[in-house]
Amino acid sequence: MKKNFFILVLGLVFAMLACTKKEIEVLNSSQKVSVESLDNYVVFGYVGLGWGCRSSVIYMVSNNKIYADTSKTFCNDQENYTFTGYQLPESEYNKVKDIVSAFPAELAKEESKTFGCPGCADGGMLYLQYKKKGVSLKTWRIDDAVFYRDSDVLNNPFPTYLAKYGQSLGKVITSLKY
Incomplete structure (x- = not known):
């Protein structure tokens, strides 16, 4: 013993x-944070949808800091998801700062909507939220094919700005360490 x-x-x-x-x-x-206390932020993450929702990590960038939500609560109530997470080191923020500054102005003008067919063919989606002070929260669900090609799984083309941004964001998401 x-x-x-x-x-x-x-x-x-x-x-x-x-x-x-x-x-x-x-x-x-x-040092945890919730979006309820912030005016400006971008939330993003890959969510697997095929054969049931499988959220891994959802990230938020605000005030030159990056946070990770590893709670997997996204799948419990996707429509009412609220980010709550913990701060990551500055080295991880340095990986995403260019992605945040390159957020497509065209997308920011779009209303909340779905692009492509998230979950089709057992795929997943890119989940994006964008909040700017004085502007309502916007949420987009984007077919995960946006990470590696210019069209969704049904061969419907993404807007050019979205395909370019999605491919850049996909590389960053896979490089983040939480």
């Missing part, structure tokens, strides 16, 4: 040593 306890304690010590100081700070971060 003492031997098993010693091995368990030793394993925990090694696991803690394997984390860098920054990783421990992020995991234990009390």
Whole structure:
């Protein structure tokens, strides 16, 4: 019994040593945020829809910071989803800052809507929310084919600005570490 306890304690010590100081700070971060307290932000993430909703991580960028929502609550009530997450390190923000500044003005002018066929052929979607002070919240659901081609799974073309932005955003999403 003492031997098993010693091995368990030793394993925990090694696991803690394997984390860098920054990783421990992020995991234990009390700096959480909810969109309800913000005027300007962009929320984005990949959500798998085929064979049931599978949200992985949804990100939010606001005030030169990036946050991650790993709660998987998006699938519980997609229509009333509200981002709540924790802050990621500045190194992760540096990966998305160009994507945020390149947010297509044409898309910002669009009303909330769906582009393509999210969930068709067991695919997923790019989920986007955009909030600017004084302007109503806008939400778009975009076929995940936007990450790698110019048309959705039914071969309906995306607007040119959206295809370009989606492909850039797809690369960034896969590079983020939460």
